[in-house]
Amino acid sequence: MFKLIFIKELKEIIQSSRFTISFAVCSVLIIVSFFMGAQNYLASQAQYEATIQENKNQMAANSEWMMVQHTIMLPPQPLMALVNGISNDIGRNIEMSGRGELRPENTRFNDEPIFAIFRFMDLEFIFGVVLSLFAIIFAYDAINGEKVNGTLKLCFSNSVSRASFIGGKLAGSFIGLTVALLIPLLIGCAMLPLLGIHLNSDQWLRLGLILASGLAYFGLFLALAIGISAMTDRPSNSFLIGLVVWIFAVLIMPRASVLISGRMVEVPNVDQITAEKSRYRIQLFDEDRPKMADFSAPEGTEPQAVMQEFSKFMRELGDERNRKMEAFEERINEEYLNKRREQAKIALNLSRISPASVFTLASSQIAGTSLELQNRFMDSAKDYQKIYADFMNEKTGHTGSSGFRMIISTSDDDEEEEKTIDVNELPQFQYETASFTSSAANSILDLGLLMLFNLVFFGGAFAAFLKYDLR
Amino acid sequence: MDTMNETIKQAPLLEARNLTKVYEDGVKALDNLDLQVLPGEIYAMLGGNGAGKTTTINIFLDFIQPTSGQAFINGINANEEPLEAKTNIAFVSENVQLYPNFTAIQNVDFFVRLGGRHNYSRSDYETALNRVGLQSQAFDKKLKDFSKGMRQKCGIAIAILKDSPAILLDEPTSGLDPKAGKEFIRLIGELRDEGKGILMSTHDIFRAKEIANHVGILNNGILVAQKTQAELKGVNLETLYVEYMAGYMDEAEPSLVNNLSEA
Numbered sequence: 001m002f003k004l005i006f007i008k009e010l011k012e013i014i015q016s017s018r019f020t021i022s023f024a025v026c027s028v029l030i031i032v033s034f035f036m037g038a039q040n041y042l043a044s045q046a047q048y049e050a051t052i053q054e055n056k057n058q059m060a061a062n063s064e065w066m067m068v069q070h071t072i073m074l075p076p077q078p079l080m081a082l083v084n085g086i087s088n089d090i091g092r093n094i095e096m097s098g099r100g101e102l103r104p105e106n107t108r109f110n111d112e113p114i115f116a117i118f119r120f121m122d123l124e125f126i127f128g129v130v131l132s133l134f135a136i137i138f139a140y141d142a143i144n145g146e147k148v149n150g151t152l153k154l155c156f157s158n159s160v161s162r163a164s165f166i167g168g169k170l171a172g173s174f175i176g177l178t179v180a181l182l183i184p185l186l187i188g189c190a191m192l193p194l195l196g197i198h199l200n201s202d203q204w205l206r207l208g209l210i211l212a213s214g215l216a217y218f219g220l221f222l223a224l225a226i227g228i229s230a231m232t233d234r235p236s237n238s239f240l241i242g243l244v245v246w247i248f249a250v251l252i253m254p255r256a257s258v259l260i261s262g263r264m265v266e267v268p269n270v271d272q273i274t275a276e277k278s279r280y281r282i283q284l285f286d287e288d289r290p291k292m293a294d295f296s297a298p299e300g301t302e303p304q305a306v307m308q309e310f311s312k313f314m315r316e317l318g319d320e321r322n323r324k325m326e327a328f329e330e331r332i333n334e335e336y337l338n339k340r341r342e343q344a345k346i347a348l349n350l351s352r353i354s355p356a357s358v359f360t361l362a363s364s365q366i367a368g369t370s371l372e373l374q375n376r377f378m379d380s381a382k383d384y385q386k387i388y389a390d391f392m393n394e395k396t397g398h399t400g401s402s403g404f405r406m407i408i409s410t411s412d413d414d415e416e417e418e419k420t421i422d423v424n425e426l427p428q429f430q431y432e433t434a435s436f437t438s439s440a441a442n443s444i445l446d447l448g449l450l451m452l453f454n455l456v457f458f459g460g461a462f463a464a465f466l467k468y469d470l471r
Numbered sequence: 472m473d474t475m476n477e478t479i480k481q482a483p484l485l486e487a488r489n490l491t492k493v494y495e496d497g498v499k500a501l502d503n504l505d506l507q508v509l510p511g512e513i514y515a516m517l518g519g520n521g522a523g524k525t526t527t528i529n530i531f532l533d534f535i536q537p538t539s540g541q542a543f544i545n546g547i548n549a550n551e552e553p554l555e556a557k558t559n560i561a562f563v564s565e566n567v568q569l570y571p572n573f574t575a576i577q578n579v580d581f582f583v584r585l586g587g588r589h590n591y592s593r594s595d596y597e598t599a600l601n602r603v604g605l606q607s608q609a610f611d612k613k614l615k616d617f618s619k620g621m622r623q624k625c626g627i628a629i630a631i632l633k634d635s636p637a638i639l640l641d642e643p644t645s646g647l648d649p650k651a652g653k654e655f656i657r658l659i660g661e662l663r664d665e666g667k668g669i670l671m672s673t674h675d676i677f678r679a680k681e682i683a684n685h686v687g688i689l690n691n692g693i694l695v696a697q698k699t700q701a702e703l704k705g706v707n708l709e710t711l712y713v714e715y716m717a718g719y720m721d722e723a724e725p726s727l728v729n730n731l732s733e734a
Contacts, residue, residue: 001585004581004584004585005585008570008581011573011577012570012572012573015572015573015613016572017572149568149571150564150566150567150568151568151569151570153532153534153562153564154562154564154567154568154569154582154626155582155585156532156533156534157532157557157560157561157562157639158557158582158585158586158587158633159554159555159557159558159586159587160554160557160585161554469534470534471529471534471535
């Protein structure tokens with residue numbers, strides 16, 4: 001009986017005009033999202049290469065390593081284009097210095113602020129917003145529609161158990177719709193190599209897992225809509241309830257969780273932190289000012305020797321200030337980061353009430369575009385900072401820190417033309433993405449929650465129908 | 472037919488024993504209903520809205536549980552062993568609504584299989600649909616384009632193909648045009664003649680008198696009158712029905728019923 005109802009459900013779905021329309025719309029959106037993602041990635045890759053080359057050219061024009069301004073950049077990844085996460089919101093460039101705080105700058109939305117308003121239509125948006133809504137639209141009358149039409153009564157005038165009916169209906173709807181969605185998704189995947197995006201096996205695995213979690217997310221909304229339909233008598237009521245639940249789950253809860261966590265943990269904003277750092281920097285400089293005023297060279301010292309002595313004195317003062325400043329920044333940054341982490345943790349945990357948040361967290365974690373992306377980029381940059389400092393120290397005797405520099409150069413008309421530096425000597429910045437295993441392990445909670453939501457909603461729909469008034 | 476039933480003792484295909492249903496809001500929809508439908512009989516339940524006709528059918532289909540009493544289909548308790556009981560019954564509702572995106576053949580195929588019959592071919596379906604008078608051009612058309620009469624024909628074709636001993640009809644001629652109604656009654660008569668036991672709820676007293684072996688009149692859940700076809704020959708059923716429905720006569724005076732003027 002289950003098989004018969006399952007097949008009927010499949011046929012009914014495929015033959016309905018609702019399916020034809022929604023399948024066409026979803027297919028177009030999915031394929032467009034793959035296409036746009038691929039185009040965005042190619043554009044980002046071209047921009048990345050151009051920026052790196054430009055920086056190299058600028059550096060290569062210098063004759064002194066001390067004059068070099070080196071910028072490192074977060075390399076674009078194909079999955080970043082398909083599941084944006086925070087990749088467009090964080091600064092992609094960092095001007096490197098041998099010591100001190102590193103500041104990521106130049107977000108994607110800086111370049112294209114219009115997308116900050118409307119955002120990109122990536123896979124996360126397609127699944128998270130569009131397909132979940134389609135699931136509601138598709139299944140809101142799955143049970144009560146049959147009741148209103150009279151087919152439910154006719155079905156149960158036969159020797160049909162409620163369990164096999166709802167089981168067949170749930171399985172038929174889920175398989176029918178997910179198989180249908182798989183077609184454009186697979187077409188989208190097949191388009192990637194044709195568009196010039198060649199994923200490695202790790203990235204294919206990630207993409208596969210993202211699509212699987214997307215389909216699980218779609219499935220839970222389908223089960224939710226069927227469940228609501230099995231708890232109400234009229235399709236108009238179940239549609240309204242489904243829509244309200246969807247609005248809360250997809251639009252309200254994720255945002256509300258951030259607001260609530262903001263109330264629960266007060267975190268100073270970046271401006272306050274910057275102002276505090278500036279105050280301390282000025283304080284340190286003010287403390288050094290009398291020492292600078294007291295500087296004096298022994299009587300009869302040559303001016304050039306005085307300058308060298310002064311330069312050494314200033315460097316020592318600067319180094320001491322920098323040490324104090326770094327210690328202060330480290331402490332204040334740590335306090336700030338701890339509070340921010342606590343706030344984020346509360347926000348994330350609260351938001352996990354919503355399946356939409358769970359899917360967003362899972363997919364961005366797998367794609368490598370979760371909140372961890374920023375930390376990872378900064379960690380890579382800090383690691384590179386040490387390498388860069390050692391290199392600069394070797395080349396210049398200094399760590400290549402930004403800030404006050406005094407360079408004395410003498411010129412001699414007879415001297416040969418100055419040699420430029422060889423930028424290839426500079427160690428390359430390498431951004432290491434998290435391994436698939438690590439990403440999967442980090443997303444295990446959210447993937448588990450997605451499965452749990454599925455179980456709860458499928459079970460709920462099942463249980464609701466067992467008590468449903470068939471008349 | 473009545474004579475045959477009297478001479479050959481047969482077990483009832485449909486039987487209600489002291490069937491009572493009181494809803495949660497306190498409304499008594501059925502009060503000690505007793506009725507029997509033997510093979511080869513049509514029992515017509517007459518009654519106004521809320522008389523208890525549909526409640527009776529819903530209890531036989533196990534859509535609701537009786538407060539007390541029992542309903543049997545071919546000797547099987549319909550509420551204790553509903554799946555087993557339903558293998559012995561076919562149901563045609565007032566307004567047969569099949570799956571609108573399926574064709575007539577697809578709908579018939581699905582519901583007949585759901586009824587446990589898996590051995591039919593397309594030609595069997597076509598024969599049944601021809602028998603109920605559906606035009607062959609309509610066999611492969613989607614149900615959403617069908618009139619009510621055409622859908623009713625599909626419904627009765629499904630009941631025929633299910634070939635169960637008992638049939639429940641819930642106001643089957645309601646809303647049909649006279650021609651379609653007459654055709655429907657002819658088909659029911661054929662099924663009766665094949666030995667099916669049919670319980671039919673209806674408002675249509677003329678059809679009931681024409682086809683039914685037994686007529687029961689329900690008022691506020693009480694079976695206020697029950698007549699055989701032979702008894703009805705001497706009674707103006709219309710007057711009887713209207714007066715019962717209007718409450719002019721109460722169940723304490725059943726003898727008056729028999730003395731009503733003839734049609």
